[in-house]
Amino acid sequence: MTKVRGWSRPDARVAALSLWLGVATVVAHTLWVRDAGLPENPDPVPLGILLVAFALTEGFAVHIRVRRGGHAMSLSEIPMVLGLLSTDPTLLLAVRLLGGVIGLALLRGQRGVKLGFNMALLGVQTTATAAMLHALAGPHPGTGPAGWLYVLIVMLMSDVIAAVLVTAVIALHDDPTEWKRLPRALQGLPLVVVTTSIGLISALAMERDRRAIALLAIVSVIMYFAYRAYNRQSQGHQQVEELYAFTRALDGPLDTGGVARIVLEQARDQLRAERAELILPGPESTYVRLRMYGRHTLDTSVVDALPDTAWWQPARRGEPVLVARGGRVIGSIEDGIAVPVPLNDGATGVLLVADSLPDIPTFGEQHVRLFQALANHASLSLTKARLLDELRQEVAQKEHLALYDPLTGLPNRQRFQALTDELRAADTPAAVLLMDLDRFKDVNDALGHDVGDELLRQVGERLQTRIDGRGTVARFGGDEFAVLLPDIRTHEVAVAVGDDLAAAMEHPIAIGHLRLNARVSIGIVLAPEHGHDAKTLIQRADVAMYVAKTTRGGVRVYQPDDDRNSPRRLAMVADLREAIQRHDIVVVFQPKLETATGLVVGAEALARWHHPVHGFVPPDEFIPLAEHSGLIRPLTLHVLEVSLRRCASWRRMGHDLHVAVNLSPNSLQEADLPDIVDRLLGQAGVPASALTLEITESTIMADPTGALVTLDRLHALGVKLAIDDFGTGYSSLGRLRELPIHEMKIDRSFVQRIAVDHRDRAVVRSAVQLGHALDLMVVAEGVEDVHTLSHLRQEGCNLVQGYHISKPLPADDFAEWLAARVPMLGGA
Template identity: 65%
Template structure:
């Protein structure tokens, strides 16, 4: 059997698959080719030195007259090297030949040095002419041949000496040992070459490299029997050739059948390898490693659509199994593999300009488009890729597509989760932590009564910037202030934005008032540096409040609240900054008690939800109602909404309060509709509600539970709540609009960017603020404002609602101007659910007369309710 040789020691890493990252990472290292060359040179030097030493110190006598001509040995060595059987070991390979036959004949009939030359010449011709080896690979295999041609005769001669019958049992044993030893040594050297060139883990596969050794016994036996026959008659070489040929054909068929089974096992192992990883980079590495090995290719690449459908990611696997990735803005139009991206496999069997010698590319169907999987430059044991390789490659790509699609889905889900976490915990405008995140940091900093300072700052007269220069300019100022504060605080603490023009700073470990004030003075100096806006320079000042832990509190809620009190004291007294003092907060006990009691009232569902009717002023028909929260305190009696709603906003109770009102309103609306009344219901949303990314899901769930159609629900929002976070608010509004919910702008006309933002929002209704409505009958300026609002709303195909209708004259004016819906005390005060139903029933009894009057062109303005 021939020496076990590497099938590709000079080209195991595909040049076409080497990315920029891989090249730069390997810059300056000794190249794999140079390592193999060094090994080859070392082997050659060892062979020459060994032969010189043996010839000088221990000359070995000829043990038999040559009974096989040298030229015939040369031909036999050339044939056995040229027609080798390839055993695949991962991406490497080992060539099995029958060179044991001429080797044994040569050891019996030729001097060692002459045998070395004969085998080098014959083996070199077989490798160069028949197997077309060149360069580093040819040099290494010639060095390997020289080692085998030196080791085997040396072992043989040392065992048999010069006086023993060379065709006797001693010679047989010597021949077996010499052949086994030389082939085993060759297996070790080939493994070393592959490890140096391509894969350090090749040593783990030594067992595969020794799989051909059992055949050595067969070929050595054939050679010994043949030697005894040839010694009697040279023509016996023909019989020996017949036996060798039959054995070669039989073993090659066995090897091909075994490799066919191995290919099925490799396909199964490929599928199994993909099952374990969900990370997209790991999946790409497994896919490229497996297809490169199974397709017997130099290089492998994977091109998949980029995240969000933007561009493409091109993964390349280098010869040292390094995964390089490059982002492509668009698919290159002139790339040879582009048809595969359109669903057509590509096979390049011959060389062309500026493309690989031979290559295959197949489509990889994915959820967000079609990717491309390709291999380039087949290894020497695979002369060229064929249609069979394309079929195998398509099967591999189909398995890979499932794993890749799954990994992309996991990446998308991770991104969405990360984005939701960011939206929940960070301010979208500045990227700073928001109130919730800041509260977590404060609680961690003060746990165990550790000292800390909480600083709250509110920009003075910031609204004037928005009013005069527009909201975009205000946003630009806020984006500038965030990094300024962050840069000044640095590693000493954490900067957050609470919303609007309010920022907060946490200084862990600071309990001393002087130290906190010193930091505040730094922050003030940073804020007062002019901010360039176009050709202008804006000067910003802030009112700042300071609360210290544990003196002023030992939890985030208390410390933030007391810093807020100090800040408003600074604003009220125009001192710029204040440290919290108890006298600033005389109402705090009552306020804190109310917050706790409000929390309990919400949890117990003690808050009353009342309904104020909404009326069509032309027909007099009730179209729906607005749901409003009312709180009757057990001890303090009725607490106005303008007192407890701000408490809920400030304390974080506004979310459960809003959800309570929303749920009650939808359940009441469902009962009205079940009784045959086609009514709608409106619910107010706070500014914080629009920052709740779960709000659309909650609304959808409640609509499904109550059976109320989405079109029967109107959610009212103020312009100022949208302006607090335009991007996040718009995202929430668009999701609500997709559900089919109606959206209304409340207090229309009081905001500072109404006309600029109105056309950009997915709204269905504008609600004119009562401050304009209530004096419409006596103030021509308010009439002009209302008239303009109605005309603007109708021009934008919006329904116009007027609130605060207190008398019949106001109703008449609104009807004349074309207002679609009115509500106010002239129609009815807000009523508890049962009273509203009774009022509605009474109102319906009068409907025929009102409709008849309306049909005759007479508009009736009765006052309903009290």
């Protein structure tokens, strides 16, 4: 930071104050002083003597330090008293201003706004003193006791005015807190009493003999040197006290920033400098530069390198540097001191001050010694502070690791529970959403843990972006995330948030050249409805999430019945494994009808499970159980094997039928699926064209790139591929066009009401037209009545299936039904 110069803002404020004081002096002198008249003194003090006296007393002043400010105490009261008692006020003002210019500019070397302010101050003092004396004693103050008292009063008031104005200018320019130190600035009032008394004695003596002025000069010189010596001794004691106060201020558990601020403040104040700077080694080969200037403004910056030619560089090598004013010019500074600051681990910092204040000529050796003493204390405190900073950072890191997930940076389960309990302690309603990524294990197994970790990071970022400060997103571990939403009171609002998050996860996530979809299952609970503490809420949200996953519901709000089913589900997994091993899973077949001919051209194979205790178990319950327990592969192979064997028997009976088998979402991730299908086709003796594999729209779009490899291999075998439940996913038509699909099945939710709902009819019409445009066979499922069949035939749907044609039938029943079947050309 360069030195503050010219008409920068602090100087501009001082200049404005000086101008205001000058105007006030002219106005006051015109109104109250100019016509006050001459004092009754037949033998006035010569103006030349007053001029010399004013110049000398202003030029050789004693400075009283008040922190960074300086109050100049002079013997100017002596010539001022002589002038008040013997000289016209206007002449007195002119002589004092001229003498002030000589003393301040020539003898003390003042320039700029500082000189301007001091001249304005002299004008105010002279005018105010003359005006107050005229008000108290009239135009002709006498030299009797009453006159002495009046002169003493006005001189004291003049010094008070000067102290107030000097304090004001320091506060404007540098330190607004300077007003607190005004009482110390008034410590020169006893000297004013002495000098005024000398002035009065001198006035009486000079009335009798002009040669008394020689005695006055001797007394004045002796007083000046005596007071200056006393002031130096006093300031020496004060300096020791300030150094002691400095060491006390550094005591305590301060961090590096707190120590640096104290060090820089004290360095500027005690060294009488415009600015101070502390340079410290930073992390990773950087440097921290802390600069203090102006109104105790602290500027901190981190730099990668330090200038090699800087004047303070020797201090980094342990050598103090002194640059005095008037010597060689170094950069933007006029003078400066830099000293080394040894730190822990052998590192060295630099403490420097630059641009001494006008109340000292320049920095000297005594300042270097004082600065080294400050630096020694600073060194110890900075070393301790840096160690404390390291300890605090280590503790903070451990606390962070204990409360936050290291992979995503999100709060972990412990932190989430604490936040939830805090909300409940405040009786704040809230919703907890617990979510799990579907098929995340497949990502780790197929693509590696690095891809899996990046997927988790991006999922966390996407959830935070979607929540957008409305709540807290956490990661519990694995592929499990949670969201805490305060002030959620209704199921509808919570479900809307859950649906929004689920939809956000449907958009592909780019990881390198891969594009993955992170579909989620979400369980929702509300407090206080579903629980009053974090543990209960999270446990019940987990139950709801599991139900959402097993039922493919996506989002589910907790219901009490869910908890009662949890033990049943655990037992059902074991029973399902045993049923698959014993081939107790029954495969039934639902016919597919060709609308143009009324002929049955195929059938869809469906799995059914009759539990020995619980009876019929719906597919919507046991299929998710199989998917999430690792049983879906043997179940799929069992259905596929039975279906191909039955298809072969139908074809031997003369029925040229195809069979459709559903594939689970995980099936396309299995690299050996095409080889297994090819083997089973060969074992059954069924041509590949007689097998249709149905895959849900969302299954294909979860990983279109990965799915395409498997689909292409199946297509090469001659197997037909169908999109099941078309219209319920988020597929891209462009992507569908690229996939080797033969058939498209319209979901039953659009089919069942086309006879009564024109909107569903429009959806089906558009789907049929789209399928035909893509050269696909279009199948409609869920045909429950003749009117629906009639509308589908009119719309050009190729194949239909549903209870109106036939319910799903066991293999033997299907064969009997097929033998007795006649074409349904009439739609009856």
